[in-house]
Amino acid sequence: MLQKRNFFCNFVAEMIEILKSRNIRITDFRLVVLDILARHKTAISMEQIEEELGDFDRITLYRTIKTFIEKGVVHEILMPGNVKKLALCDDGCQDEHHHEHLHFQCNSCNEIYCVDIPRFPKVNLPGFKIDRMEIQAFGTCQQCLS
């Protein structure tokens, strides 16, 4: 099944590098899934990945995503209403998921953008020792505004 896809060879090199750096074995399936994730600027759902895979094995996909999440290749975004999406991590989060970033959901197109913001706000909360923060934001994206 995997031979069907057209690979952009330059991307493949990068993706192999990503997997190697995280000690994940290089397999066709993983490269295809990584490729799909890399082609999207916004976070995508399991369903979208399944559609783009076409002929595939759901169980292997679940295991692939699980591995990617554990090894810091991908992170999971949960939004109200049982919305679960996936996005590639940026280089920052090698071993652990150390995102201090923002997930923006557009109320109009429903796309979820994973945005890095330069100055992450600091919050001082008496009684709690905060190690890490994430922000979920809701509103309208550029495309839908114009």
Added chain:
Amino acid sequence: MLQKRNFFCNFVAEMIEILKSRNIRITDFRLVVLDILARHKTAISMEQIEEELGDFDRITLYRTIKTFIEKGVVHEILMPGNVKKLALCDDGCQDEHHHEHLHFQCNSCNEIYCVDIPRFPKVNLPGFKIDRMEIQAFGTCQQCLS
């Protein structure tokens, strides 16, 4: 089944008031679910509610929670790792869910606290019009620190 539970009558009066103010019909089932939520200081999962209900109907519980969420009685908290919890809303969010609050998950005890913070940080994100924000914070809570 519902007669089994012991109600604190003074709480019942408050809970009936909550339901009435949101135009939700008063039923035993809803009062019991509300009671369970009110007794917890931290957010609780569907599973926890099911356990505390004991003898109950799963479908009715799902519908009850759905109604509570729609009418602004309860809000849903989503955390990494497929963690989904529920917590009572405070009085602020009558019709729509206008929480500008923070969800804190303790890495040690895993409890999720729903905290209102006085000065909610503002984020300016070029290309996005932000209407509403939520913060997810991770760290250690008071109990686990001492």
Added chain:
DNA sequence: TCATTTATGCAATAGTGTTGCAAATATAAT
């Protein structure tokens, strides 16, 4: 090329959430 480790694909199963419908209950009006 071979030995070892890890990944894949299939079957079965568990968990999570929804829909349709008849009976039961809550509310509002009499």
Added chain:
DNA sequence: ATTATATTTGCAACACTATTGCATAAATGA
């Protein structure tokens, strides 16, 4: 209090999401 109406409940069935065990296949390192 009683009735009429609208809503909720509980059951059965079902759809979707995710996991486990195991034999086969493939990837890595020697």
